[in-house]
Amino acid sequence: MELSTEIKSDIKIAQEAEIKPIKDIAEQLDLLEEELEPYGHYKAKISLDLMERLKTKEDGKVILVTSINPTPAGEGKSTITVGLGQGFAKIGKKAMIAMREPSLGPTMGIKGGATGGGYSQVIPMEDINLHFTGDFHAITSANNALAALLDNHIHQGNQLQIDVRRVVWKRVVDLNDRALRHVIVGLGGPLQGVPREDGFDITVASEIMAIFCLATDIQDLKRRISKIVVAYNIKKEPVTVADLGVEGALTLLLKDALKPNLVQTLEHTPALIHGGPFANIAHGCNSVIATKMAAKLADFVITEGGFGADLGAEKFLDIKARAAGIKPEVVVIVATIRALKMHGGVPKDNLKQENLEALSNGLENLQKHIETIQAFGLPFVIAINRFVTDTKNEVQKIKTWCAEQSYPVALADVWEKGGDGGVELAQLVLETINSAENCFAPLYDVSSSIIEKVKTIATMVYGAKDVEFSSKAQKQIIEFEKFGWDNLPICMAKTQYSLSDDPTLLGRPTNFTITIREFKPSIGAGFLVALTGDVMTMPGLPKKPSALNMDVNEEGKAVGLF
Amino acid sequence: MELSTEIKSDIKIAQEAEIKPIKDIAEQLDLLEEELEPYGHYKAKISLDLMERLKTKEDGKVILVTSINPTPAGEGKSTITVGLGQGFAKIGKKAMIAMREPSLGPTMGIKGGATGGGYSQVIPMEDINLHFTGDFHAITSANNALAALLDNHIHQGNQLQIDVRRVVWKRVVDLNDRALRHVIVGLGGPLQGVPREDGFDITVASEIMAIFCLATDIQDLKRRISKIVVAYNIKKEPVTVADLGVEGALTLLLKDALKPNLVQTLEHTPALIHGGPFANIAHGCNSVIATKMAAKLADFVITEGGFGADLGAEKFLDIKARAAGIKPEVVVIVATIRALKMHGGVPKDNLKQENLEALSNGLENLQKHIETIQAFGLPFVIAINRFVTDTKNEVQKIKTWCAEQSYPVALADVWEKGGDGGVELAQLVLETINSAENCFAPLYDVSSSIIEKVKTIATMVYGAKDVEFSSKAQKQIIEFEKFGWDNLPICMAKTQYSLSDDPTLLGRPTNFTITIREFKPSIGAGFLVALTGDVMTMPGLPKKPSALNMDVNEEGKAVGLF
Numbered sequence A, B: 001m002e003l004s005t006e007i008k009s010d011i012k013i014a015q016e017a018e019i020k021p022i023k024d025i026a027e028q029l030d031l032l033e034e035e036l037e038p039y040g041h042y043k044a045k046i047s048l049d050l051m052e053r054l055k056t057k058e059d060g061k062v063i064l065v066t067s068i069n070p071t072p073a074g075e076g077k078s079t080i081t082v083g084l085g086q087g088f089a090k091i092g093k094k095a096m097i098a099m100r101e102p103s104l105g106p107t108m109g110i111k112g113g114a115t116g117g118g119y120s121q122v123i124p125m126e127d128i129n130l131h132f133t134g135d136f137h138a139i140t141s142a143n144n145a146l147a148a149l150l151d152n153h154i155h156q157g158n159q160l161q162i163d164v165r166r167v168v169w170k171r172v173v174d175l176n177d178r179a180l181r182h183v184i185v186g187l188g189g190p191l192q193g194v195p196r197e198d199g200f201d202i203t204v205a206s207e208i209m210a211i212f213c214l215a216t217d218i219q220d221l222k223r224r225i226s227k228i229v230v231a232y233n234i235k236k237e238p239v240t241v242a243d244l245g246v247e248g249a250l251t252l253l254l255k256d257a258l259k260p261n262l263v264q265t266l267e268h269t270p271a272l273i274h275g276g277p278f279a280n281i282a283h284g285c286n287s288v289i290a291t292k293m294a295a296k297l298a299d300f301v302i303t304e305g306g307f308g309a310d311l312g313a314e315k316f317l318d319i320k321a322r323a324a325g326i327k328p329e330v331v332v333i334v335a336t337i338r339a340l341k342m343h344g345g346v347p348k349d350n351l352k353q354e355n356l357e358a359l360s361n362g363l364e365n366l367q368k369h370i371e372t373i374q375a376f377g378l379p380f381v382i383a384i385n386r387f388v389t390d391t392k393n394e395v396q397k398i399k400t401w402c403a404e405q406s407y408p409v410a411l412a413d414v415w416e417k418g419g420d421g422g423v424e425l426a427q428l429v430l431e432t433i434n435s436a437e438n439c440f441a442p443l444y445d446v447s448s449s450i451i452e453k454v455k456t457i458a459t460m461v462y463g464a465k466d467v468e469f470s471s472k473a474q475k476q477i478i479e480f481e482k483f484g485w486d487n488l489p490i491c492m493a494k495t496q497y498s499l500s501d502d503p504t505l506l507g508r509p510t511n512f513t514i515t516i517r518e519f520k521p522s523i524g525a526g527f528l529v530a531l532t533g534d535v536m537t538m539p540g541l542p543k544k545p546s547a548l549n550m551d552v553n554e555e556g557k558a559v560g561l562f
Helices: A009-016 A024-027 A049-053 A077-090 A103-108 A126-129 A134-156 A207-214 A217-228 A247-254 A287-295 A311-325 A337-343 A354-376 A392-404 A414-434 A452-463 A471-483 B010-016 B022-028 B049-053 B077-090 B105-110 B125-129 B135-155 B207-214 B216-227 B247-254 B290-296 B309-324 B336-342 B356-375 B391-404 B414-436 B450-462 B471-483
Strands: A035-038 A042-048 A061-067 A095-099 A121-122 A162-167 A171-173 A183-185 A195-197 A200-202 A231-234 A239-240 A261-265 A270-273 A300-304 A328-335 A380-384 A409-410 A464-467 A488-493 A513-516 A516-521 A529-530 B037-040 B044-046 B061-067 B095-099 B118-125 B162-167 B171-173 B181-186 B197-198 B200-202 B228-233 B239-240 B261-265 B270-273 B300-304 B326-333 B380-385 B411-414 B464-469 B490-493 B513-516 B516-524 B529-530
Touching: A009 A121, A009 A126, A009 A270, A009 B207, A009 B380, A024 A035, A024 A042, A024 A239, A024 A261, A042 B336, A042 B450, A049 A121, A049 A392, A061 A077, A061 A287, A061 A354, A061 A414, A061 B391, A077 A095, A077 A261, A077 A300, A077 A328, A077 A380, A077 A409, A077 B061, A095 A287, A103 A287, A103 B135, A121 A126, A121 A261, A121 A414, A121 B261, A126 B391, A134 A171, A134 A207, A134 A247, A134 B105, A134 B135, A162 A195, A162 B125, A207 A217, A207 A311, A217 A247, A270 A287, A287 A300, A287 A311, A287 B529, A300 A414, A311 A354, A311 A488, A328 A337, A328 A354, A337 A354, A337 A392, A354 A380, A354 A392, A354 A513, A354 B516, A380 A392, A380 A414, A392 A409, A392 B270, A409 A414, A452 A471, A452 A488, A452 A513, A452 A529, A452 B529, A464 B010, A471 A516, B010 B118, B022 B037, B022 B044, B022 B171, B037 B105, B049 B290, B061 B077, B061 B290, B061 B309, B061 B356, B061 B414, B077 B095, B077 B118, B077 B261, B077 B300, B077 B326, B077 B380, B077 B411, B118 B261, B118 B414, B135 B207, B135 B228, B135 B247, B162 B197, B207 B216, B207 B309, B216 B247, B270 B290, B290 B309, B309 B326, B309 B356, B309 B450, B309 B490, B326 B356, B326 B414, B336 B356, B356 B380, B356 B391, B356 B450, B380 B391, B380 B414, B391 B411, B411 B414, B450 B464, B450 B471, B450 B490, B450 B513, B464 B471, B471 B516
Parallel strands: A061 A300, A061 A328, A095 A270, A095 A300, A171 A200, A328 A380, A380 A409, A464 A513, A488 A529, B061 B300, B061 B326, B095 B270, B095 B300, B171 B200, B326 B380, B380 B411, B464 B513, B490 B529
Antiparallel strands: A035 A042, A042 A261, A162 A231, A183 A195, A183 B181, A231 A239, A261 A270, A516 A529, B037 B044, B044 B261, B162 B228, B181 B197, B228 B239, B261 B270, B516 B529
């Protein structure tokens, strides 16, 4: 395999693509005209009325895409998700993709797009990576309206006797802005509010984002919003949105955003891009509503979890699938030879050299994630995302390893070849759905104790030998039981780079303990976040942010975006 | 005149209205299909390519609507603007309305909608009053991205040697949030940025909003953004967006927002609703691009200024019209009998009683604004916005007063009767355009001195006998001359309630002095703000904010919005 003489940037490929009017994509899906709410010519929202119209229609099959623990080498989970959708179309199947919306913060900072890559992208990628249809802005507005209403309540007499030292609701911006991490608000004297310590998170870390992605309809959205705990009163009892009486207003601010967004891939495969919660302090998947809608509109839905299978797939299966009654048919586990070599001990700069021993060692990481998917009773397929530097011997090594253990594996070349490069994978996925046994069940019972639930995840998914709880976490468990919050699923906030809570331990670490430092109740979202270390909920910008390269050219088109 | 047995709320009238698909409205305007970018079925953005296609077409005639100084009695300037547009349609003329977008902050707080009232509204009013097409969110993002990039520059070594005590760029939210007026950011230690005093404004007070509304195209937008002064360095020299090198990225964030938004009135008259800067620290008019586009699409454009003629019309004529090369044909000055009685000394609770003497005294306020419009060399028409409590004698009194001075006056009943109630006014406006002399010129030469320009406005528009400049303002004038900023128009920030800088002096105060406390340079927008007192750039919420009444009903429709 050789490098092509010109490697085109993602934005160049995306901008040169022949894009179809979104109404043509909607026609493919047999949408009624009134169900499509266009946003420009190439994106649209789909009315939730569609779910009522198609409620007796059998659901399409859900395929979950996950990966090994991410490395700086890149795995390409989104690229495989898009490429697999295109591959399904190539073999004549009606497939649809359901993915997360990207956050503007990282776009202005450092990250590549979250819309796939090469010839497996969703378009129009500039729109999707910038404001898109305004969903995140609506979530930001609802989050910050709640903060303003809360501070106003305190300022106007504080009838609920909120302890200003125990306000837990933070404001958000959809930007990387480190200067807002720790702030003091309400300064300037008695007419300017009540001074207190505060901080801002990035929008994707808002509990409203998590709620938005777990709600099954608008009334469920309102119910969940009303349960958000915003503060504690002077008796240390929780104060909720319902106590403030503003769940109706916040729901109103979200009513249009709740409609999934329809776009297309470079090969015109329909895709719903909707919602995008953090994958550490939240569950990291696109909205339940989008996944369910895609299942009504297509025979196969390809969707992804955040980070690797230890975080993303676990949360998809234990939180999202449980809340929404979704049963996945198969899990695709994505890996690259480069990344496996990193897990096997090769530093980033040496990845171009063939290294069969490192590859062999790195396969341990993949092996652990396979066992995790098996623990959920689900069939799986391994997808090797091809890279130009992969050697023949390395490819053979993986094939042999899979053959020895009867693991289904397919090579995917969707970055370079689009859907054609995903045909082999699509066929294997289809065969696996039709032949493999599926006895899916979440890993734990929500009614078991908080400690038991955390231990189940840590031992069965991460391979930890034990879990330690800080004294703070132990006190919180007692308190949560008192408030009746113990019967909720657990959302683990752990480093994505390692199966353990130490980001430097790649491969398959053993004999380690997971420490739960603290819990964060997300009662509206309906889970308890278990924090294993410091989690960054407001990223910063690098010294040379990508914003420095961005521009609009004479024709009004985006320049320098990835 | 009697009260009808049932007075419907604005939202009830708006939701019961028969709304046409926006593509039908676009057809009325002969838009090309590719020029219309629908946002749902009832609102759309219009591509700026249209301006190129129609560049040789003769412009329609611009009609500016302004009013007496606003009072708690209500004048209904927006209602008249919409009703006059509908009235023009009734007499067979091709008219279009150009108005400001409302801010979400006041919507959640206390204010009624900014989309007209009764049977003279623009619809869909819920959408327009909530997120609309996301323009304000784009402006918020661009404003806050600049703040994040600025604080990041300081944190990453501060190559530009910015004095952290002299950062003048503030973050914004499109909410009423008093707790954000005065804050400290960058707390938490050396990894969390550099601590400094800061504050948030409401989005409509952002200089980016003013720039957005004055830019003539996307390249002009970028040019203006690059000139924004964000801070001063340790040598007290201005630091601009161009110095940070991020004007391209900020323009990119605004490229879609810059396209005007097409909606319709209750009677399907097309309206462009676009941009909405503050009328005190900015110029208070909808975007130049929308006004110019409306003039390409219709024979008559009805547009409004902010507040009364002393602020809104003056700024429309001296700032917007000058920057954009717009020449208005006639100015409509709106008044209500109720409001004139307040200017004549009647307290709000007694407005229902007939009071001819107070009315007579209140007419002095109207008289001053007439003189102002005459000073600009423009013809005018007085529009009396009818109210159910107006008595026959009061109406007669106004008619007689106008007749005595040969002032053209029309009664408008557009709130209750829609376009039919605006026919008389539309006819009078048309006659005035066709017959009256128009020798429009801005009031002052931009190349005259700052002091001279301020004095011209204060004496000729407000009727002040003199202007005093604080010692701070005097120092600033010297500094601005040094920076070459003195050749810019002046944007007065003064109370809207009085012709003077004392909000309690209604009617036509005389023998008063205006005090300029301070200047605020808006170099990107291209004007110098002259502050006559404290200007609130971040409103607060009332004890019982209107958010408490808002909800979404079972069908997903807005409830409790006005």
